[in-house]
Amino acid sequence: MLDTLRQPLERGQVTIHRAAGSATFPCRAQLVLAANPCPCASAAGDTACTCSALERRRYGSRLSGPLLDRIDLRVDLPPVTRAAWFDGVGTPESTETVARRVLAARAVAADRLAGTGYAVNSQVPGRLLRERWAVPRASLRLAERALERGALSVRGFDRVLRVAWTLADLAGRALPGTDEVAEALGMRLQRAAA
């Protein structure tokens, strides 16, 4: 049933059909999914894991390709070590500091998008992104290669562009460069060892 999320994720609205008719509601949400790398929930490569390759693959396939194609940031989280747990390592910045940086980046994006009816990068249609704010081809080479070898879908390409713009806004850069595109692509192509 996770796949029913595809429409709201893509269109920002959800349509509910009932016998008496159908109704459409706004649905701009930030979806955060979490999954273990395998059914026994051991960390990837953990010797305690006894799951077979087939079991791991079957478990991973519960997140369908079309759904994953709509997930922009995929991050592997290594297990917290005991030392880090006690020392509090891993929280170098306060939420407040990060929030200030996010607000600043959103203000830059809102300035750029002024007059378009869009406020944040994630809302901008792919075509507008490619035509009006075209990223230089030289910066896109990695993403183009991923598209050619089938590792990236056309939808995924647009989503990489949006994330690259957000990374540029966060870094205070006027345009995404090779680094931002590579980072956006890396997060998209990353998938827990399944």
Ligand SMILES: [Zn+2]
């Ligand atoms: Zn396992």
